[in-house]
Amino acid sequence: MAKRVTRVSFQNEKESHLMASVNFDIPHSLGHAEARRRIEQGLPKLEAKIPGGGQVSSEWPAEDRLILTIIAMGQTVKADMEIADTALRGTVAIPMMLSMMAGPIGEFVKTSAEKMLGKA
Numbered sequence: 001m002a003k004r005v006t007r008v009s010f011q012n013e014k015e016s017h018l019m020a021s022v023n024f025d026i027p028h029s030l031g032h033a034e035a036r037r038r039i040e041q042g043l044p045k046l047e048a049k050i051p052g053g054g055q056v057s058s059e060w061p062a063e064d065r066l067i068l069t070i071i072a073m074g075q076t077v078k079a080d081m082e083i084a085d086t087a088l089r090g091t092v093a094i095p096m097m098l099s100m101m102a103g104p105i106g107e108f109v110k111t112s113a114e115k116m117l118g119k120a
Contacts (some may be wrong), residue, residue, distance in 0.1 A: 066082075
């Protein structure tokens with residue numbers, strides 16, 4: 001996974017914030033509809049897996065796009081994901097306050113998505 005510092009803006013935000021971002025790609029052979037179904041099915045369980053507790057909200061601004069907002073330890077992490085027929089691609093935007101944890105946070109989101117895609 002690549003880590004870099006960049007300006008990230010999301011559809012529902014009026015301003016950009018300086019953040020660390022982690023990109024990921026998860027190949028799959030499920031097709032778009034099944035991948036989305038599995039992700040949707042796994043989302044309610046995600047909140048319980050956040051170390052130290054937290055809140056997770058999800059928004060589907062398009063059929064193939066998911067925006068997750070994860071709030072933990074007073075910080076907000078956003079994950080913007082695109083579901084395609086053969087891969088799930090995403091960017092995790094991490095506040096600079098948590099940038100030293102960008103790798104583990106990005107890996108948590110990626111691993112969680114991999115687990116959701118793997119469940120039938």
